Amino acid sequence: GKDVDAIKKRGELNCGVNTGLPGFSAADSQGKWSGMDVDVCRSVAAALLGNADKVRYVPLTAQQRFTALQSGEIDLLARNTTWTLTRDASLGLTFTGVNFYDGQGFMVPKKLKVNSAKQLKGATVCVQSGTTTELNLTDYSRANNLGLKPVVFEKLEAALAAYASGRCQAYTTDASGLASSRAKDMAVPDDHVILPELISKEPLGPAVRRGDDDFAAIVRWVGFALIEAEEYGITQANVDQLKSSSTNPSVMRILGMGNEDTGKLLGLDKEWAYRAIKAVGNYGEQFERHVGPKTPIQLPRGVNNLWTKGGVLYAPPIR
Amino acid sequence: MSAQFQPIAPRPSPVRQSGPVAWARRNLFADWRSTATTLFIALLLVWALPGLWRWIIAGAVFRPDADACQAARGVGACWGVVAEKYRIILFGRYPFDEQWRPLVATLLVIGGLVVSCMRAFWKRWLIALWIAILALFFTLMGGGVLGLSPVRTELWGGFPLTIMLSVISLFLAFPLAVVVALGRRAKLPAIRTICVLYVELVRGVPLISVLFMASFMFPLFVPQGVTVDVLVRVIAGLTLFIAAYMAETVRGGLQAVPKGQFEAADSLGLGYWQTQRLIVLPQALSMVVPSIMNTFISLFKDTSLVTIVSLYELTGALALALNSDVQWRPFKLEAYFFITLIYFSGCFAMSRYSLWVEKQLAASKAR
Amino acid sequence: MIYQVIALALLALGLWYLAHNTQLNMRARGIQSGFDFLGANAGFDIGEKLIDYDPSQSYGKAIWVGVLNTVKVAIAGIVLTTVLGVMLGVGRFSRNALVRGLCYGYVEAFRNVPLLLQLLMWYLVFIELLPAANEAWAFGGLVFLSKGGLSFPWPTTGVGAVLGGLAVGAVAGVFWRRRVQKRFEATGQDGDRFWAPLAMLVAFALVGWVVAGMPRAWSVPEQLAFMVDGGMALTPEFMALLIGLTMYTASFVAEVVRGGIQSVSRGQDEAASALGLNPRQKMKLVVLPQAMRVIIPPLTNQYLNLTKNSSLAVVVGYPDVVSIANTTINQSGRAVECIAIIMLVYLSTSLTTSLVMNAYNRRMAIKER
């Protein structure tokens, strides 16, 4: 398709990411990006261009993201974006899957002694504009007759700063974001609690522009490949070894061994998935690396586990 | 028989009007109302100054020591945040080891600005100088030649970006403004209408919607596959925006050229373009130097808005430096004061200069 | 003639090219377009609103709420800016050097720093320095100031009657001034033109209150668990925006006022002195009427600037029209349409203002040959 051609010709993938959400996409002071969403960009670049570093990151606010994608400013939007019907149907874009199953929650200062969202009657809530978060908050407030007052900010940082300074009694966003912010953005993380209620389903996933189904397929299957890799125990560390010695037909198909060539159908070469895994590791590795219990963000694997381990990650077979 | 004129020698005035006491009497204690006001303001200052002094100097922490800052909170300012973060604030995400390049580049441009401010240097070679400076600026910033490692434009940030955006936009806007201003005075109604529409439309909308269009909607307007660096698009937006304002300024200058000048030019047989180039524009433009300075000042300030479209100029770089750093984030106000100082010194110097030019012009008019 | 045709043709071609590309691009990318989305359900709530709005209403209504919010901050800003700016401008001519110096210092300090920065700083000051909403500073248990904003008592009934009283008082004041003027013309005896009308305003407002049965039903703000509720509340977002815009624009208005006063030629001042007018009479009868003509046009420009600058509300989280349109873009994806709406809103304010101004200028123009 034409987007694929354009990217190949350019030799670089333009990837829209969050301006700063630790664990998903954040740049360190050297300008190096990392996170779950960033790994989406990197894995696609590795599969498509052969080099995970051939990515130009375009940091976007929630408001800018769809326009940027529609207008061609970016090729791939990997910015913790919730997959909804409206967005899928009317914005001229295609979601290619889910790289994180999330739900919206609330964070409040501990000293307010609140332990349920239902106790937030009349509270002021800081929220980033142009998100499903904003809509869910409205719905939840109405459904439970809480009269929550939103204070809406253009930028995530601004919303967080306002919450941190005490302008709002609560801060709401996806639970993953809450955890990340609590860990990285609060001076004393223990002064804040994340309330138990999840008020929405937030399947976050990458999206591409409509009009090039080939590209959508590539992004979608790169994502699946990384999940499959976890299922079959392919890791960044052992991928080279497996590639030379594995006899498991599924593994061989994924890594493009022998005369297995799944890449051709996607318009890629046969080592596409190998390169992606080599670059970012399988899904589980990414999770552990960026948001897992050993990171400051400390998210449990929860629903984001393989279907075989009680989660909902269920990748269609690569064959 | 006729008397010779014998001038009385001038004497100095008996009432010396200077001296601090005389000055204070006239300016501070002229009558009871003035005296009351003076005392009131003095009391206010006495009440406020010690606290300010404590916050700014005495109780302030100058070392980049976050714990000390935390301890001094509410009592003294934490200038340590500037000491700690100034490089990110000034240069944004530009690779740390290469930051001498933006530094040199910025100094070059500032030097160029200073030189351009001196009347003695208003010569033709100034244009050449600027072309050279800008070429050097981009070479230094972008690299890729002469053994400089390439740095892509999205990593450019901080003060160099602020300076670059304002200077380049000004240079590009200037010719456009002259053309539009001439067009607004043209005898041809179609051209005049176009110019009027352009000026009025642009001046009617806020800059941030222009920037938003430039940075996010621009690709919708061009054929697919054509991409333009976001920096270039933002510059285009700023240029189109500021040119509309400048066109009005220039038009004011054109209108201030007396009709007699046109007539004299006609009577000497000069043609339209000769008249404009040799007679009208030189006078009009030198008349509007102060107003153009003022336009430049507002442009310089307005570049801070590009942070809204995610370019990390000075204001944006500050957010970049502090937002993600929990330790230092509480001291944002001090960091804001730091860049306020930068903006203020720039703008204040320029506005003083423009006043000075204005006086010079008035003086040359009055002989 | 040839030039004109060429210019027009080029322009038309350029516009067509852009429009054509946009259409092609939108079609190719399956982006929906059109203004039908304005009727669709918005689904998001807005923190501050002047009219009833709830999330189940349309995008159109939401944007209208934003427009009204813009108008609210613009009008309040214009009023405050005028007062502050005129004081600063006149202060530059004070005989007291301290007043002169302070006015000068103010003007230089505020106009030489980007507005965006000032807004950010004001907002920071509000949300950092004030106490949290659950421990608001209370002034006499009536007025509360905290990060949640400024809350003060507001009557729940009788507002109409008091306003009515004020209106009557205003009419009475005008009548009074007219009588003073008449008497002055008849006898040369001048009377009080300011205090008496002011007293009338207050008195009639009181009467209105009494007539309404002296309602005491005030909605008084009270401290709740984590907020202050009731009364009238101004949010920190609104206050930061308002104060920032006002302080910034006032520094420009001060310069305009100063320029206007200076523009009245010295000859006018001298002629007035030669006629024996005292300084106050000179100001009122000769200088100000002439200065106004010079002041009004740039002053209007400053008002327009203030209105346009209110679009920076997005950085402090105040829901003005730009902020809500941006949200709408995001929820509905109609970028082109929303930007067009924003531009239309601002263009129509500036065009209306210019029209009014031109009319005013024509009326006030000094009659010449």
Next chain:
Amino acid sequence: MSDPIIRFDKVNKWYGNDFHVLRDIDLSVAKGERIVICGPSGSGKSTLIRCINRLEEHQQGTLTVDGVELTDNIKAIDQVRKNVGMVFQQFNLFPHLTVLENLTLSPMWVGKMPKKEAEERAMQQLKRVRIAEQAQKYPLQLSGGQQQRVAIARALCLTPKIMLFDEPTSALDPEMIKEVLDVMIELANQGITMLCVTHEMGFAKAVADRVIFMDQGQIVEQNTPEAFFNNPQNERSKDFLSKILGH
């Protein structure tokens, strides 16, 4: 000579600290006297007459006008200004007021006169300068000559004892000069005390009791018009006259 209505006694004035613009001026003007002041540009003529109604203040010497000594005393200044009318080179009419309003302004606000009376008096003065029919127009709608006549009428509305004219015709077209000079000659003939800075020698000859020639802040020569024009006593005046009468 009767008691002088204006008396300069060793009056000195400086602009700033160094610019000595009036030097040891001694001058007495009798009631009803008509004086023409001439001299090269910058010699201090305007400054001299502007001291009389204290548009400028002198720093040394005493200046007495109509029995009142001019000092910082605001009462005294007001008193003097009520008795002194002034006509400027640039007319200085108030462009935002009609001709009539220009004329009634001072009588109403300073003189506390009822409007009707002030208007009657204004119309009288307008008739005196022969432009009563222009009363409702705005100054800038009139020709230069007419404007200057309005300015004269405005000064006359104060019923001044002294009229000061500072080059009242030099901003006018040749034809209009005559209109204004005619009005001034009429006034002069009515016996009002008059000081006039002008280079209109015809006027000087026709009405002046005395011509004063100034240079470099001093009064160089004073004399009757005949004596002054036909037989100037001083080198400097001779030189000056040769230039302005030469063509």
Next chain:
Amino acid sequence: MSDPIIRFDKVNKWYGNDFHVLRDIDLSVAKGERIVICGPSGSGKSTLIRCINRLEEHQQGTLTVDGVELTDNIKAIDQVRKNVGMVFQQFNLFPHLTVLENLTLSPMWVGKMPKKEAEERAMQQLKRVRIAEQAQKYPLQLSGGQQQRVAIARALCLTPKIMLFDEPTSALDPEMIKEVLDVMIELANQGITMLCVTHEMGFAKAVADRVIFMDQGQIVEQNTPEAFFNNPQNERSKDFLSKILGH
């Protein structure tokens, strides 16, 4: 009379649609003739001479200058402007250029003359008006009289066959008028064709071959200076002369 160098033939001109400013002007000017035009303000004097180098265009009748008929033809206009020098009341020097640059501007840009030659010629003309030493100054550094002389020199640099003067002395101080008039008299004596709007009667008497009196857009009277001043034929001219000579 030799072949006329300027010929107005029933020339009419309107400003806008209604204002008939020149009415049936018939006028021939012979080579070398020196003409003074006078008349009340607004009578169309300026308009008349500005038609000659087409700063204004006439709408009816024919106007021929130096054998070229003035129409919309741009070539013809350029041709005429090269041969006609004009001096304005307000001098209209270019303040951003030095005196010398003012003078060389047209020769260099219109006449395509090398810079050196143009400067030589300019210096000649500056000598002619006696201010060669001011060549490097800027106009605003000069006195009014000097400025006007520069303006004359600038016009002369075109080596014009005709010189037009529009009230060249009326913006000057009395003392400076003489300087300028002296230069003009010299020029006149050198035989250049000259049309001059002025009210300086001394000048008219000294050099004019013919005085033209205009009123309301018409030429009311033309005559030799002696005849005109001593014995005006027309009521209107009599009236006018009485006014401007009266004081």
